[in-house]
Amino acid sequence: MPREFLLRVVTPERLFIDDLPVTIVEAKGIMGDFGAMAGHEPFLTQIKPGTVSYRPAASGEREDFYSDGGIIEVLPHRVTILAESARAYAPDDDLEAEAREAERETAELQKRLEETLAEKRKSSEDKKKKEKAAAEKKLVSAKERRGGVALELEPVEEEGDEVARLEIKLRKSFSRSAYIQQKKLSRTGKK
Numbered sequence: 001m002p003r004e005f006l007l008r009v010v011t012p013e014r015l016f017i018d019d020l021p022v023t024i025v026e027a028k029g030i031m032g033d034f035g036a037m038a039g040h041e042p043f044l045t046q047i048k049p050g051t052v053s054y055r056p057a058a059s060g061e062r063e064d065f066y067s068d069g070g071i072i073e074v075l076p077h078r079v080t081i082l083a084e085s086a087r088a089y090a091p092d093d094d095l096e097a098e099a100r101e102a103e104r105e106t107a108e109l110q111k112r113l114e115e116t117l118a119e120k121r122k123s124s125e126d127k128k129k130k131e132k133a134a135a136e137k138k139l140v141s142a143k144e145r146r147g148g149v150a151l152e153l154e155p156v157e158e159e160g161d162e163v164a165r166l167e168i169k170l171r172k173s174f175s176r177s178a179y180i181q182q183k184k185l186s187r188t189g190k191k
Contacts (some may be wrong), residue, residue, distance in 0.1 A: 003038035006078045007067070016065070016086040025079045025081065027072060036074045049102035053087060054087040064089035068102055070180040115128050126138050 002023040009017040026035040028048040049069045055062055070083035 007054055007078070007081075008078065009052075009067075009081045010084050011085055011086050012087075016083070019078075020054075022054045022079075023057050024053075024055050025074075026053040027067075027081075029072070029118040036079055039076045040074050042073075042075050044071065046070070047072050047081070047083075052086075082118070 004021040004023060006019045007017055007022045007025055008015075008019055024031065024035055026030050026048045030046045030048060032162070034045075047067065049067065049071055051064045053062055053064045061138050066089055067086050067087050068084040070081055072082075073080045
């Protein structure tokens with residue numbers, strides 16, 4: 001006779017199964033189908049939407065319920081399922097169709113998440129472009145005000161940043177402008 005262990009199924013709305021003595025629990029995990037019996041090695045995994053089966057110790061007959069997915073914790077003496085939802089299985093239910101629908105919804109949510117992340121990246125890139133344009137405008141304005149003479153800028157700490165790169169270019173540009181002006185003046189003999 002198989003050894004018994006306890007099954008508990010909890011949903012956000014209610015306690016669906018409370019410490020029922022069972023001999024086996026079977027479910028669809030994200031890494032594949034699995035079964036757990038008394039004394040099983042402990043593990044924690046996500047379960048996919050679909051049928052979860054178990055055998056109550058009292059009757060030994062297989063019973064099923066439908067879950068929209070969740071988390072399962074397997075311990076040697078207990079299995080706990082934290083399900084998004086759970087309902088009794090009726091033979092006329094099209095559970096596989098519901099599971100496919102749940103997987104479709106999950107895929108849609110994943111796609112929306114990826115689109116949102118892409119928008120955030122684009123927004124970040126737009127912000128960097130605006131910062132670059134502002135730094136270039138600052139460069140042109142500074143050149144006009146100083147007539148190409150070197151300008152002291154505060155040290156740049158983050159050279160990987162686009163604004164920092166532009167500030168370095170600005171320093172080099174002013175230094176080069178000052179050098180060229182000095183050369184012109186030395187050629188004409190003016191100081």
